[in-house]
Amino acid sequence: MTRHISLKSAINEALDQEMARDPKLLIFGQDTAGGVDAGGETDTWGGVLGVTKGLYTKYGDQVIDAPPTEMAYVGAAIGAALSGFPVVAEVPFIDFMGVCFDQLLNQAAKMRYMFGGTAEIPLVVRTMVGAGINGAAQHSQMLTAMFTHVPGLKVVCPSTPHDAKGLMIEAIRDRGPVIFCEPKYLYETTGPVPAHPYAVPFGQAHRAREGRDVSIVTYGPMVPRALEAAAGLAEKGIDAEVIDLRTLSPLDIASVLKSVQKTGRLVAADEAHPRCNIATDIVAQVTGQCFTSLETAPQMVSAPHTPVPFSPVLEKAYIPDEEQIMAAVMKTMP
């Protein structure tokens, strides 16, 4: 039987195996060394939620803790990657990306193109996305669409421990900058993960549930909610297919089209704000490319156009859930 480990451990294992493979691979982040030189134990943190814990003990100077100065160390990661040292840099919460956005938006993303295709930037920026842990307005956002919008950045957001490990390994081996969005709400969920290193290729969606009647297309923290919705719909005799996009850039639109051609109905879901998000993009592409396969108008499920509220009851109302997905599916039914 395959081992079951958590999504968080799966990411740790991917980093561990890749560092063992490549002694030039560096990790940058805040508290990644977890208290070196403080006078007590070292490696006590592993980043704010402990994803890299243990790596400092194992790999020493390959793991570099940076001051809380994202612009400098993310930029330094880009420069080091350009200079032959692949880097996995952690920006704890995607909400903090504002601080280092120029380095990603105008530097890392554009260099290869601007420099006539010569630059290689083997960089992964790990960052946590999504609501659900009462993190309030500046520790809860789902800003995946903002990065997906930028040419030159790849954007990944896994929903299972298996994919988290495989996509992280793929991201590290990729020769360009990857924004690796970790759904923190799912960190402790467990699932089967092979012990050996393996890569999950970018641009290949995963059919998380096979069904005939409607395609629910989503990614990251919305995938388990879509699967719950599908289970609820099955009780009503509706057989939903769930497509987990896994990577947002590149996007496997072919698998989405194939599914919609089969089911004739589409619900696209994203935990992000409702305008210009991944769900709106999926709906636009599907209507443009297989309009005649659609039997009913496609539906979208997303969060409201507000910051994430602190109050746990408001936060619960904010996060799109299985009920909303089911209701959207019902709207596609005759």
Place this chain on the structure above:
Amino acid sequence: MNHTENTDISHKILLSAYRRMKTIRTFENRLHEDFKAGIVPGFTHLYAGQEAVAVGICSHLTDQDQIASTHRGHGHCIAKGVDVMAMMKEIHGRQGGICKGKGGSMHIADLSKGMLGANGILGAGAPLACGAALADRLEGKGHVAVVFGGDGGVNEGAVLESMNLASVWKLPLMFVVENNGYAQSTPQHRTTSVSSYEDRARGFGMPAVTVDGLDFMAVYRTAGELIAKMRAGGGPVLLECRTVRFYGHFEGDSQAYRPAGEVKDAWKDRDCLHIFARNSGLDRAELDAVDRDVEQLIEASVQEALKAPHPALNELNDGVYVSY
């Protein structure tokens, strides 16, 4: 360290400062317990240990003087006179919270008190405080602004740019560095290239002073002189306060990275409240009376918070410019 004794600060100021410091401590101790008991949602960063800094500085400020705070903001709020009952409700995410339950511990703000907000983004308060200080300078009524930052967070580019801007624009802005030795688990010397933040200020052409942040009297006097100069038209200053963080970075942090005994010794020998009680010249009976009041206030704030209803679901879309 030798702490200063009181000879010049009035009884009234001392007593009110003690009340604020004790309120912060009791508020934070209570949150520590209630967080452990699982009844406080979200992340909380407690200010316990650092009370003399916020109170020593804010005792010189009026509601028209603005402050920008950090993720560790409860102490700054209380020192600036934000209502404790409404703060406790906010931290519990309830109706009647100072931000209607929408902000939480990391986003408490009360613009009517000149409190521009705690902040979840390190360094983010500094540029905002530059703007507040510019408004003060333009209005010319002698108001000032203060921005708080930690030993780690003040390395953010936003703070360094703001120091330069404040100097170039001659803003009445005080940069306070609360040096508690740690940024999360990382010791000060691993986040900052200098051991004294005065060196930073000098690089920006700004006067700077370092004080023992455990000594209310020292913070109060030094901050008073610096703020008076700013009110009289002086430019920005930096005040480093050496202090101590009594609890973990956030609630739930085991603190295994700290040297054995450091936390215990701090509670014993480096407690700004004990130092205050010893040196202020106030009677124990007076302090005890304050302690009893404060205990009651905090107990009542928790009871009220737990009784308060959650926000109504239709409040979700309030407070944005555009909603759908």
